[in-house]
Amino acid sequence: MIYNHILIRYGEISTKGQNRKKFVAQLRKNIVTALSAFQNIHVKYTRDRMYIHLNGENHEPIIERLQQIFGIQSFSLALKVENELEAIQEAALEAMKEFDIEGKTFKVSTRRAYKQFPLDTNELNYAVGSHVLRNTEHLQVNVKEPSVNVRVEVRSEATYITCFDYRGAGGLPVGTSGKAMLMLSGGIDSPVAGYLAMKRGLEIEAVHFYSPPFTSERSKQKVIDLTQKLTAYHEKVKLHIVPFTAVQQAIQKQIPENYTMTSTRRMMLRITDLIREKNESLAIVTGDSLGQVASQTVESMYAINEVTNTPILRPLVTMDKTEIVEIARKIDTHEISNRPYEDCCTIFTPSSPKTKPKREKINRYEQFYDFETLIQEAVNNVETLEMTASSATNTEDNVEDLF
Amino acid sequence: MIYLDNSATTKPYNEVIQSFTKVATTYYGNPSSLHQFGVQAENLLSRSREQVAELLHVSSNEIIFTSGGTEGNNLAIKGVAMQYKSRGQHIITTNIEHDSVHEPFKQLEALGFNVTYVPVDSSGFVSPAAIESAITDETILVSVMHVNNEIGTIQPIEKIGKMLTNYSKVLFHVDHVQGVGKVPLSLADHKIDLCTLSGHKIHGLKGTGILYKRNGVQLHPLLSGGSQEMQHRSGTENVPGIVAFAKALRLTLEHAAQHQQKMQKIKAELIDKLSAHERITINTPNEHSAPHIINFTAQGIKGEVFVHALEEKGVFVSTTSACSSKRKKPSKTLLAIGKNYEEADQSIRLSLSGLNDYNEVTPIVNAIFTVIEDLKKVMR
Numbered sequence: 001m002i003y004n005h006i007l008i009r010y011g012e013i014s015t016k017g018q019n020r021k022k023f024v025a026q027l028r029k030n031i032v033t034a035l036s037a038f039q040n041i042h043v044k045y046t047r048d049r050m051y052i053h054l055n056g057e058n059h060e061p062i063i064e065r066l067q068q069i070f071g072i073q074s075f076s077l078a079l080k081v082e083n084e085l086e087a088i089q090e091a092a093l094e095a096m097k098e099f100d101i102e103g104k105t106f107k108v109s110t111r112r113a114y115k116q117f118p119l120d121t122n123e124l125n126y127a128v129g130s131h132v133l134r135n136t137e138h139l140q141v142n143v144k145e146p147s148v149n150v151r152v153e154v155r156s157e158a159t160y161i162t163c164f165d166y167r168g169a170g171g172l173p174v175g176t177s178g179k180a181m182l183m184l185s186g187g188i189d190s191p192v193a194g195y196l197a198m199k200r201g202l203e204i205e206a207v208h209f210y211s212p213p214f215t216s217e218r219s220k221q222k223v224i225d226l227t228q229k230l231t232a233y234h235e236k237v238k239l240h241i242v243p244f245t246a247v248q249q250a251i252q253k254q255i256p257e258n259y260t261m262t263s264t265r266r267m268m269l270r271i272t273d274l275i276r277e278k279n280e281s282l283a284i285v286t287g288d289s290l291g292q293v294a295s296q297t298v299e300s301m302y303a304i305n306e307v308t309n310t311p312i313l314r315p316l317v318t319m320d321k322t323e324i325v326e327i328a329r330k331i332d333t334h335e336i337s338n339r340p341y342e343d344c345c346t347i348f349t350p351s352s353p354k355t356k357p358k359r360e361k362i363n364r365y366e367q368f369y370d371f372e373t374l375i376q377e378a379v380n381n382v383e384t385l386e387m388t389a390s391s392a393t394n395t396e397d398n399v400e401d402l403f
Numbered sequence: 404m405i406y407l408d409n410s411a412t413t414k415p416y417n418e419v420i421q422s423f424t425k426v427a428t429t430y431y432g433n434p435s436s437l438h439q440f441g442v443q444a445e446n447l448l449s450r451s452r453e454q455v456a457e458l459l460h461v462s463s464n465e466i467i468f469t470s471g472g473t474e475g476n477n478l479a480i481k482g483v484a485m486q487y488k489s490r491g492q493h494i495i496t497t498n499i500e501h502d503s504v505h506e507p508f509k510q511l512e513a514l515g516f517n518v519t520y521v522p523v524d525s526s527g528f529v530s531p532a533a534i535e536s537a538i539t540d541e542t543i544l545v546s547v548m549h550v551n552n553e554i555g556t557i558q559p560i561e562k563i564g565k566m567l568t569n570y571s572k573v574l575f576h577v578d579h580v581q582g583v584g585k586v587p588l589s590l591a592d593h594k595i596d597l598c599t600l601s602g603h604k605i606h607g608l609k610g611t612g613i614l615y616k617r618n619g620v621q622l623h624p625l626l627s628g629g630s631q632e633m634q635h636r637s638g639t640e641n642v643p644g645i646v647a648f649a650k651a652l653r654l655t656l657e658h659a660a661q662h663q664q665k666m667q668k669i670k671a672e673l674i675d676k677l678s679a680h681e682r683i684t685i686n687t688p689n690e691h692s693a694p695h696i697i698n699f700t701a702q703g704i705k706g707e708v709f710v711h712a713l714e715e716k717g718v719f720v721s722t723t724s725a726c727s728s729k730r731k732k733p734s735k736t737l738l739a740i741g742k743n744y745e746e747a748d749q750s751i752r753l754s755l756s757g758l759n760d761y762n763e764v765t766p767i768v769n770a771i772f773t774v775i776e777d778l779k780k781v782m783r
Contacts, residue, residue, distance in 0.1 A: 217442045335464065399447065402422045402646050403454055403653065 002094050003059060003077035006066070007153075007160050008050040009168075010073055019176075024050075027071045027173040033235040034065050034389070046155075051078075063166060068232050070199050071176070072168030076151070078160040083117060088124075089131040091161045092150055096132050096139065099163070105142035106132065110152045117154045128152055172201030174234040179203040180283040180313060181276045183268065184223055184239070186343045189287030189316055191226045191333040192324050196315035197285045198233045205279055206230070206237060207272045209244040211347065219341040224385065229333050231389040240275055241383045244268075247374045252348060254369045255362075261353040262362050265295050265304045267371060273308045274379045282311070289316040289324065299356040306359055404717045405763050405770075409604075410552050410581060410696060410754035411721055416606040419651045423608060426643035434640050435629065444642050451649035458656055461590055461615060467635045468645050471612040472580040473503040474625070475599030476546075478614050478636065479576045480507040482622030483544045483597070484516060490572060491541035493517040497529045497558075499736040500548055504578055508546075517541065526688040527556035527740045531566045544574050549582035553723055553736040553752060555687045555696025557586055564593035574620060580604055580612075584655035584757075585663060585693045596620050600652075602644070606756070607651030611644040655757075662757025666694040669761055673697055673753065676768045682775055686737060686750060695755040698737075700746050701771075704778045709751050712778060716770040721752050 010027065028045050031052070035041055040055035041062070052062070059077060066075055079095055081087040096106060110124040119127060128150070133141060153160045182194040184206040194204050208223045220241065227239045247267050255263045272284055288296045295304065305312060316324055328334035406414065426447060432440035434448045449463070456463040469475045484494060496508050498520045512518045519537040523529045534545060545567060547558050560577055567575050576597040582588055583605050590598055597620065602611030616622060616635070628637030677699055678685050686698040701709060706722035713720055723734035733747035742750075753767070 216437060217439050218437075218445070221442065221446070399450070402425060402447070403450065403650055 003079055004054055005078040005080045005160065006052040006054065006059065006062065006075055007078040007162055008052065008066070008072055008075040010048065010050070010071065020047075023071070023173060023176050026175045027069075030069055030071070030173050030175065030234070031066070034069055035062060038062060049153075049155075051080075051160075053080075066168065067166065068169055069173075070169050070171035070201065070233060071173035073170065074165045074168050076162035076165050078162045080158050080160055083114065083154060083159050085119065085124075085127060088152060088154075088159050088161065089128055091159075092128045092152065093132050093135050095161055095163050096136060096148065096150060099148050100136040100138050102138045104138060104148065105140045105146045106148040106150055107141060107143045107146040108132070108150045108152060110154065112154045114154045114156045116156075124152060124154070169199070171199035174198050174201060175203045177201030177203075178283070179205065179279070179281040180285045181240075181272050181279070181281055182206045182285045183272055183287070184208050184226060185287070186219055186222045186226065186337065186341070187287065188328050188334060188337040189289060189292075189324055191230065191287075191331070191337065192327045193285050193287040193315045194230050195233065195327065195331050195333075197313060198230070202283070202285070202313075203234060204230065204237055204285070205275075205281065206239045207242060207275055208239060209242050209268055209271075209343075211245045211248050212243075214245065214248070214347045215342055218339070219343050222336055222339050222341060224387070225336045226333055227385075227387045229331060229336065231387050232331070235389050237387050238279075239385045239387060241385065242271055242275070242378050243381050243383075244271075244378060247271075247371070247378055248348060250369060250371065250374055255365045257350045258352055258354045259357060259362055259365055260348060260350050261295055262300060262303055262357040263366060264348070265300075266307045266362065266366070267375065269304060269312075270307050270375055271378055273310055274375070275382060276310060278379075283313055284308075284310055285313045285315065287316055288314045289319055289321070292321065294353040294355045297355050300354075303357040303359050303362055306363075404719065405759075405767060407718060407720045407753040407755065407759070407767070409756035409759075410752065412603045412609070413606045413756050414758060415603070415608055415647075416651060416654055418654065419607055419647045422650045423643045423647040426646045430642065434642060435631070444640075447642055447646055448640055451645045454649045455613060455652055458652055459590055459615065462618060464633065465616055465618055467614045467616055467632050468640060468648070469599075469612045469614050469636060470610050470641070471603065472501070472578070472599055472601035474636075475580075475601070475612050475614040476501070476503040476576075476578055477507050478622065478625050479597040479599060479616075480504065480544065480546055481511065481625060482635075483574050483576070483620075484511050485623035486621045487543045487574070488516075491539075491543045493519070493539050493541035494544040494546070495519045495521060495534060495537050495542060496546045497521050497523060497548070498739045499523050499527060499529075499551055499553070499556075500546070501552055501578060501580070504546055504548065505735070523556075523736075523739055525741050527551060527554050527736060528688075528691065529558055529563075531559055531562040534563055535566050538570055538573060542570070542573050544576060546576040546578065548578040548580075549588055550579075550586055550693040550696070551736055552581045552696075553734050554698040554740070555581075555693040557582075557691045557693055560588060560595070561593045564595060568594050581693065581696075583652070584659045585666070585695050587659070590615055590617075602648040602651055605651050605655040606758075607648050608644055610641065611648040611651075613648070658757050663694050665757060665761065666755045666759065669755055669759060669764055670694055670697055672761075672764045673767065676764070677771065680772060680775065682779070683771075684746075686740075686742070697753045697755075698734075698750055699753075700737075700742070700750045701775055702749065704749055704775065704782050706748060706750055708778065708782070709749075709774060712774040713770055716774065718767060718770045721754075722750065723747075723752065 038057045042053040044051045079091045081091045108125045108129040110121045151162045180202045182204045184190045230237050432444040434445035452463045574596040578599050580601045596617045598615040603609040626637045682702040684700045737747035
């Protein structure tokens, strides 16, 4: 492989005016962290492009990682050469040699950001194109539908030659939209909601409700594994595990059966909101999809949402289950979510939960009991795990040497 | 002592035994138990599965832990035959397979399946064209070994896989037991649907192994019961053995490049020296053979006698595959490549591992030459 650089094109960031510097810096930070295993590479950025100098590192695993980083529109393997016509011609020829096969066509598109370069765009197209054409056997020119588009980018510091664009993940660099708390149940939807929130630049901290002995160690492990999957998009993801048994038992005792679900959700939201405040975040993300279950009707949302005016982001609200499952498969969480362990939402499910709960009623039911104390207790006893892209998937100690 | 019977079994790595012992003593919970003790064992199990999958560049739900090569081959072959018999009842293999492939085919033949045993050429290679011409509308399975256990030939798995892409109904099973760590094989790239690996051939423990099963392929289980291993293989998981397998595979693949080079050098030197002897004919072809197997015939000397004579000199070799030698059957592979009964009966297999050393070459050759000198006087 002759390529020595990877050229990265930004997505929407290019349009972000004043904030641009911050966005680009965040993207660079995310890229550097994601690629920290590759010690020889060097990441450099200019106003509208980022360059990874490979310094001999194998590009294949790097490409794989880059495709998961939000904020990248597209990227290409590039050959960096000096701003000399001869060097440009030779490099283009070298890059095109692997495509020198019967039936392949090409064109040259020059982008001349460095206006001092002696040849203009058309002259450069011609000079490079004819050089390639003369020195290869099978290649033909086709400017309308070429099989390979040789892009020549002349910039002040150097010229970059690329032949193929990889699509990036799009979105905004994680961290540029601030931080949100993700309510992570262990089901199929919430990890997908987290992924989509991250896609729009949010950093995520997950909150999970754990009710031993009603829910098992395995259901907790499931959530740890799901959180681990999300670290593919951001190096560090915190997971707050809330001891929820006492609250759930109180609800079962205190609230009429058909309203227990509504109340449970309200308590979860109150607790999440307190954890959010502690962690200086400004929003809560949930995996609600309109009408999917009793708690996700507009009436339910209206009754549950009453407990906070923190913005609640619901990336899946208009999605069908099949669309959600498709993303879950893509981000490799579907199989984990399908592990058959009870979580705190399924264990106490009433036989017929209210699909149209009323605010007045739930408020009345809840007022006879001091939930506040239990909620504070739960918040105070939260266990926080910090998952990183490299942390092992199980929480056990000292098993590393077994493998 | 010089151990040259690594195709029969290998010496387990110390680290592998340590893992086994630690898991067997500390984490003896049943992975299906609900309590924390079971969860620990389950975690070790899934961790092993992930590691094996990662090393083989496949998904973790494509790994079925088995008791070894024989079970893997049986599960693949009978599992496919039983599962897909309504699609057709013709199955194809070669005439140089290990008994754990050959015998299941025989059993299926007795149950009414049509079997084609595609012959190999005089060097021991099967041709993709010969397999293709055996395929009919009824064919559901082709099973070909990667590295032959008796003479070390490397079969053209990549070409067969490529050819089979034109036959969507035909599943492809590869017995990779002798190839792991010796001859690289890409499961994902070669259209392999099922692939058998064994632990004790790669410095792991007996009673361990895996069957790779590509996502989408269904198998009728051989063992039914508690639905372990995604319902493909019931029975409480051998967690210590499985962890040990994951470690053995990692160590083997980590050392693979370096060990291959070393074995290749020893093999070349042995072939060079041995072939100079007038009574020795090398049965392992020079090209397309694995770096760890050297098969030769010592004219006029029964293989079994040769093995014992070398044993007295501290060199451990075998006649044919270990499984066949005990039943005193001459090498199936040698007969298949056109050797006569006598030549096959007088064959010896030296099989190396990465633990052999280059400075063993001279003592090996000397021992072999001395034994021939001693025995040729008494054997005619």
